[in-house]
Amino acid sequence: MSMENKRYYLELRGVNKKYGNFQASRNVNIQIEKGRLVALLGASGSGKTTILRIIAGLESPESGEILIDGKLVNNTPGSERGVGFVFQSYALFRYMTVYDNIAFGLRVKKKPRNYIDDRVHELLKLIDCEGLEKRYPNQLSGGQRQRVAFARALAPNPQLLLLDEPFAAIDAKIRLELRAWLREMITNLQITSIFVTHDQDEAIEVADEIIVMNHGEIEQTGSPRELYSHPQTPFVAQFIGASTPVENYQRFRFFQSLGDDTTAILRPEFVSVFKKGENKKYTESAEEGVVEDVIFRGSNLEIRVRIHGVVLSGNRGINDPVVEIGEKVDVFVYRFLVVDGKKIVRLDNSSLREESIII
Amino acid sequence: MDIRKNSGVVKWTLIVLCSSFLVVFLILPLIYIVVTALRSGFQAYWNSITDEYAIKAALLTIEAMVCAVVINTIFGICAAWTLTKYQFRGKKTISTLIDLPVTVSPIIAGLIFVLTFGRQSFLFPFLDRFGIQIIFAVPGIILATVFVTFPFISREIIPALAAQGTDEEEAAAQMGANMFTIFRKVTYPHIKWALLYGVVLCSARAMGEFGAVSVLSGHLRGKTNTLPLYIELLYQGYDFNGAFAASSVLVLLSVVILALRMWLEKRGAKEIDVRK
Structure with missing residues (x-):
């Protein structure tokens, strides 16, 4: 299907909502295709529930349009929106x-x-x-x-299902089961669904598409993979995935500075920690660090290493040779996510490029 | 020290103290009422309570009670709904004003109404033109009764409604239910027992009201005398048999209400336990 005739099932155009002086939604634009399972992700107070309530007709926006299946529903009562x-x-x-x-x-x-009897059963x-x-x-x-709440919402055959923090009230163990159950259920029913969550793991695991919200605005929309590997704003880079802020990324070898007032964000998977002599591939470009802590994470070990005055987190496999606290190790950083004002720039280790040229 | 396991002197002293207090202040007077009422024989008692004026007084008491319960139920539900489901300026003030009748002496309440609706009031010409008589008439008695029992029902419902929140109503509204359906199916079951309990308290208080009613009634025998006023009238006229006989009727009504209250508390507690 080409972009021109792509029909969105739900569309929000320039939606604004205020509670007193508090701007709960600021120029929110959302487009959702039919049958998608979308997460509205954000910290509490980020305006995600407000958006959900506006779509359901429980709140009305100050300005902006709400379209469901191509029809403007601003003045349609919530119960007649098929939600x-x-x-x-x-x-x-x-x-x-x-x-x-x-x-x-x-x-x-x-x-x-x-x-009714047939439907309930x-x-x-x-x-x-x-x-x-x-x-x-x-x-x-x-x-x-x-x-039961899910069934109650589904009973009148809605075309759009909205779920507000569906797993918040459930204890951790059952939550995992329910996530899988809900995902399967929604996929089978092929009902367009939006759920609100503050839990990034939940959003990443359950949703096809994530809308990240912050201070009433949409920061970024994309698939979990896109948000993870191509965050466009500092907020998204920090909110999705584990991250360590690195102020002085310029001091790391093979990374050129992108400006004096830029800082960087580092993910554990961008960092490799090698025992001395273990590293073959990146011997030339690794730098020396000291192990500060080794934390057992079940499926892997988190190694906290001090280098250039910052403590970085990197992962090592359970079966890799053991590193001890205080040990000098080789640290190789593949990539920084550099924060340049409101933008995020992916900065790769320049030795990788050189090596690939040599090979 | 585990206070529940203390079976010593303190516990028994307190039990004896409470029991003797109740006996002296409650049980003895009640027995005395019944005994005095029956002192001149059952026939005299029966004559006293079937006296034309006694029956009229009892009927007026019940009329005022029913009116007070109906008006305060409607008002109580509206007030409780307003105070728990909406946010607005002046909410605290309304909440405080609802309690006012409990703190104001009934005599003062009576006088307030005399001043508001009596001859010297600016409202009087209007009322007079339409032939509405409030002071020294049945409407005045009902007004006074409503006033003193004002907070009883709303105060019972407010905590029940506040504890429930607005989620369920919102869910019902989202599915397209109208206000009436929402109230009937969602809100009412929540407040049912609190409401009935409030009705019982309101009835008890309405039945016994003396002060405010006394000021507004004018003591017209057979017309504006409620049971408490009638009892006082007989008592002042040294008709002790009649006074105590009429009192026993009032006591009987109180006992019925007390029994109702106990039953409600038990039923309510059971149901709330199941549905919480």
Whole structure:
């Protein structure tokens, strides 16, 4: 499909929202294709939930347009936008059974009784909660509650599903299972979905596409891989992935300075730590550092090395020869993400280029 | 020291103290009322409580009570909803004003209404033109009763509504439910027991109200005398049998309400336990 006739299922154009003096959304533009699973990622107070609520019709923007399936819906009530909403704390109706919770939206829309009954049972089967229809929300586990909230939102057959921090209220272990479950469910149903999260791992693992928000503005939109390897703003570079700030990257060999007031961000995977003599490929261009700490991370070891007055983190495999604290090691930095004002420039180790030319 | 395991002198002293207090101030007077009421025999008692004016007074008391409960229920729900679901300037002031009737002496409340609606008030000509009589009439009694029982229902509902938050209402609204459906299906189940409890408290207070009603009533026997006023009238007229007989009716009503209250507390606690 070419760019010209690409039709977005959801579009936000120049949306602004203020609460008193607080600018919750600033000129927000979003385009989402049908069937995508999108994460709105940001710290708390970054305006991500506001955007979700604006799309759902729970808030109205001061200015800007909201288009769903090509139609302007600014003046359409939330219930007629074909949107399902899963609230952060699920907001299940405490005084209704699971059945009544799921049936609520259908009853409000005055669907026939038979239809409601079939639909509720279909959804109970989908969320694997058959037999729980007579229970009350407080008699369910956290995971079951989330799935009931999911089913309740899906009952009226929305074309767009919005989830506000869907995993926040669940303990860590079940959270991982639910992530996979939700992703699978949404992929199978092919329903366009947007979920809000503050957890970058969650966004990276679950979403096809991530919208990073900060101070009510969109910093960057892209696939998890794009955001990870090509961050466009300092905020994204620091927010996505592990990072160490390096003020004096200019002192590292084979990196030219991009200006005096520039600093850099370094990811652990840009750093290799070698025992003396172990390093064959980069012998010429590695620099000497001292091991400050070795931290066991399960699948790998994080080595903290002091070099040029900064402590960098690098990874080593579990089966690599052991390095000790205080040991002198060879450190090779592949790349810095240099912060130049509001831009990010990828700065590669220049010896890599030279070596590749030689080879 | 584990205070619950202390079975020594302190515990029993306190228990005895509390019990004797209750006996002296509550049980004894109640027994005394019943005994005095029946002193001249059951026939005299029956005659006293089936007296035309006694029955009228009892009916007026119930009328004022029902009106107070209905008005305060409507007002209480509106006030509680306003105070818990919206953010606005002056919220604190409204919240404080709701409690005012409890702190103002009922006599003063009565006088306030006499001044507001009586002959010297600027409102009087208007009321008079439309033939509305408030002072020394049934509307005045109802007004006074509503005033003194003002905060009872709203104060019970506010914590229940505040604890619930607005999430569930928001979810219902997002699915297209109208205000009435939201209230009936989502909000009402939350406040049901608190509301009923408030109704019971309000009824009890309305039934026994003396001060404010006394000022506004004018003591027209058979017309504006409520049960407490009627009792006082008999008592002042040295008709002890009649006074205590009428009192026993009021006591009976209180006992019914107390029983209702206990039952509500039990049911409510059970249900809240299940649905929390």
